[in-house]
Amino acid sequence: MHKLNITGLDAAASEIKLAASYAILAPFDNLAIEFALQSVDVSGKNDVFIVSSQIESFYESPFSDALFDVYDQGRVHSFSFTKEMTDWGVKRISRGVIKELGAYKSIENALVFLHFNTKQLHDFDDAQLTQIITKYNVFLNTVNTSLLFLISGPEVVNLRFLVRRLNKLFSGIVFIDNDAAVRVLEYDYWSHSTGVIADKQYQLTLQNNQYVVQENKIAENTFNNNHFNDESDVWLVQSSVPEGTKLPAHYRTVKENNDLFNRGPRLKAATLVFSVTRYTDLALLAKQCFELRKNCGRWLKLVIQNVDGIIRHQDECLFLTLGVNLILYSFSEPSRLLSQIQSIQGFKFSRPLPPSVDDVLQYTENTFSKGYLPFIDFTNQVEKHSDSAVNLGVSGVLVILELLPRIDPIHPLHLFHIKREGDVFSVVDNKVYLYLHACRENDVTNAINHLFKLQTSDFFSRQNIISDHFYIQQECKQLRRFYKDKQIDDFTKQLKENEDYKFVPDVTKNLNIDISTPELLTETRPDAIPFVMKMKEQ
Secondary structure, three states: OEEOOOEOOOHHHHEEOOOOEEEEEEOOHHHHHHHHHOOOOOOOOOOEEEEEOOHHHHHHOOOOHHHHHHHHOOOEEEEEOOHHHHHHOHHHHHHHHHHHHOOOHHHOOOEEEEEEEOOOOOOOOHHHHHHHHHHHHHHHHHHOOEEEEEEEOOOHHHHHHHHHOOOOOOOEEEEEEEEOOEEEEEEEEEEEOOEEEEEEEEEEEEOOOOEEEOOOOOOOOOOOOOOOOOOOOEEEEHHHOOOOOOOOOOEEEEOOHHHHHHHHHHOOOOEEEEEEOOOOOHHHHHHHHHHHHHHHOOOOEEEEEEOOOOOOHHHHHHHHHOOOOEEEOOOOOHHHHHHHHHHOOOOOOOOOOOOOHHHHHHHHHHHOOOEEOOHHHHHHHHHHHHHHHHHHOOOEEEEEEEEOOOOOOHHHHHOEOOOOOOOEEEEEOOEEEEEEEOOOHHHHHHHHHHHEOOOHHHOEEEEEEEOOHHHHHHHHHHHHHHOOOOOOOOOHHHHHOOOOOOOOOOHHHOOOOOOOOHHHOOOOOOOOOOOOOOOOOO
8 A cells, every 4th residue: 555655644645545546736747746756665565657748857856766766676667758649649648558557567556657737638528537537447446556647737726626526536636736835735535445534735844855744833813703802903004104194993003113013912813004115124024924923823914015115026925925914005095005904804814824934035045046047057047946936926937039040149148137136048049048037927028128238129030928837847848858968059158258337336446457547547635625705894
């Protein structure tokens, strides 16, 4: 009997029955694959069969150590779809998979990973999918084997409703997602040796590339008669509304954010409105919001009023990840502020909370690189950026700019002036690849105009934008495989020499520069002597 090796997971939820099929759904390939790899048993005797069009992803995952150990024992069998096989369709592929697996004597009592993406299953209806799964189930009963049916892709939420309707065919259905930098397992139901569990949710953290069930980080408040005494109370920082604004009777004000933070632990379900100006320490405010959410419970409402409009997209996502309910903006008039606060009254914070602020901030560490990168390094870095963006709920876009004929790539590359951390670019085969971190698709044109010195139409014939993180990661994997053993021009040295556009505040303090030339000589004048003026007497 197989099981999931996840620390803290209930025995019933970790058991994988023989002669059973389980559907594992996730919006990203790595989430489904990471979960499946938790079921690989190094100390067992049964074989593992993997069938996927992205077989490399199972071996490139940071969770692949157990799989490599079993592979060294000769118990892993991998099968990959070729481009031609992918065009056959899932129905024809499934017939071939069953025929191929049935030829192995070690298939008995084995564990099979069958991985498809939503694009391959996009056109299937209930009857067609039922026919395919039924054939697999007949095969599993014959050889007494367990199957994890992995489905990943951007449309997996829609496919989840279809799979739920087939609950008589699957022994269990699990949906895996990232929420607030936390892995969340949602068990629709799961069959085990003693019964069935249903509607169960587990929050997971990562420790040494191993899933661990996270305990609830938010204090649970109890209340009587479905009402808190302070549920209608609203506390605001004075600068969050214009001076002289007349507020309702149950609205109270404090001088600054620290005063509001100190009052928070005495409240249970009130609404706290913090103010953000250009002088606000965002890191400190984020930690304060996290502490309030963790210690005061889910019924406390945390609102941020962005007075000066300085909060950027990534800052918004960090605040929401750390327990904030709502972020308001500088154009919110007092009347609109009151109505938006009223709209969240009576609602409980439902998102999971990460273990600590540091666990969230570690996802931003991968976004510190910027500028030009060699192409293979670029694809690796974009995948890291994309993973970080997914964990934080941040947008990111991959822009492909196709060069006009007879344009030497080095010339447009010199014109890219990257300022933001997380923005990287590279070039291959007359195409410039540009990744913009924490950028919405609608803002791509403005972003390119800020970082490219001339008109893009003077150098590029076409522009293609990929905004979905799933397709960004897919594109990087495919590009890396295609150019793996090919010679690619590296412009790193040439671009490093082009630093004449950089502004040096005080060039005379640079010891490597000869300041004896006339244009670098400095003159100092004594301070002016004050001259007292008097009116002439007549």
